[in-house]
Amino acid sequence: MQRPASLLFSWLLLSLFAFSSIPANAAIGDAEAVNLAGMQRMLTQRIGASYLMVGAEVRTQQANMQLDDSMSRYEENLQALRSWAAARGTQEIQQQLQQLVNLWQPYRALAMRSPDRTAALQLIEMAEPLLQAAEELTLLIERHVAQPSSRLINLSGRQRMLSQRINMLYQARSWGVTVPQLETRLKDSIDAFDTALNELRQSPENTPETLLMLDEATRQWNFSRQGFDLSTELRFVPTVISSTTNQLLQQMDQLTLSYVAAGS
Template sequence: MKAKYKALILLWFAALLWLPMSASGAVAADMAALVNTAGMQRMLSQRIAKDYLFLGGQIRAGKATRQMKGSVALMVNNHDVLKKSVTDARVRELLDEIDPLLEKMVKISKAPYVKFDGATMLELSETLLELNQAVVMELEGKQAEKTVSAVNIAGRQRMLSQRISKFYAAHQAGFQSDATMAQMTRAVEEFESAHANLESNSLNSEKINRELKGVENLWKTIRHYFTDNSEVGYPVTIFVTTDDIMKRMNAITLMYVKAHWASKSN
């Protein structure tokens, strides 16, 4: 038990390292950092639902549980950071709308999996994604700079990696509908279009280009599972590879945040 508790604590601290700011620090007011944090909320809404649905299919249940707990803690923390950092009235309204939905998602995540809650989790993840996307767009609109736009696009790729995996997990858990498959297909198209956009970004350093190439190589290994309309798949491979893509896209997003800071210091 102690070992498990320590593992969760380490996971929590590791997750916190993703945040390039603190609620009280001067960097918290930096628009790129705020866009990154709000953008991360999009990803976490999909990641939590994905993990819950993989639990329903008893796929990587131990890892999915640990990952979901860490993601829930990070999402709650990020939400608090945004509420303390943002003064814009419209953004604050959106964050207030998120409050009860996030509370419900947290509650479901703490209970054993049941299929009814799986359906609710899918609905919550869609609504939370929509609201957090609205937050990102409001924040990005306050500072129309190319570096901030790149942070949004790269950050959204984190979300899409988890969204694609979520719909795959939903299919595996018995939520099989034409609408779900259509949403997954659309997410695949959006992911590939945004990746091409990032590859041609003039802000790219050699390191960013290397990371983007790494993402492309990972994506090629699993793309056919989402586009061939085949019932045969390898859910563990999907779980692991989409997580690897998300981590690489997170690193790329932070590189764009640093590029924004560098442009401000020049």
């Protein structure tokens, strides 16, 4: 994989793709546990998208930075969640978290290989059970925490995942990776994002601040949809989709953090 030429350039790239994280070894609360479990869903898809972008030479340096950063964050989140689960979680949560760890190791090993279309297909398929395990973990923690804000944290956090899943599947289509039922998966992800965005907007728990965030995310989403429509005509714009889905990730992450703050 290509690497950025200077530490300064690397730092600048990281700043472009920063999203919420926690300090090393910091204890997390219940609302943050829901957030981090939900973030693991997103990271599985972001790693896949970044891997495909490197292989297809779409923003290669930035994609390399995203890939490295996402894998590091996944490890950090696992550590934080394991500490939280040992102190405050149930045995069922701890067992589900261990399943996540077990699935993560082979996925991580494959993501570290030089990209090609065959490996990219394997990575996309391996991401599915890892995503489902993270989804189940998030739901278990949401139910265990049982705070009013937990539902919104989970729902808005899932939008982060969908933004990156859409990017991953779009990049696969653009690069010619023969993913089974790709069109159906992509359409289902777009529809799910649309439905959840409407649900979030209708929540009575929104504040004027979160409503403004949702308005901005809706404008960004409507712009992104134009790029998805072009792909049906085989006019691919992978760089544009990478940029717009990254913007959606940033917006939905900030929204999620607002819900976390409300529940802390």
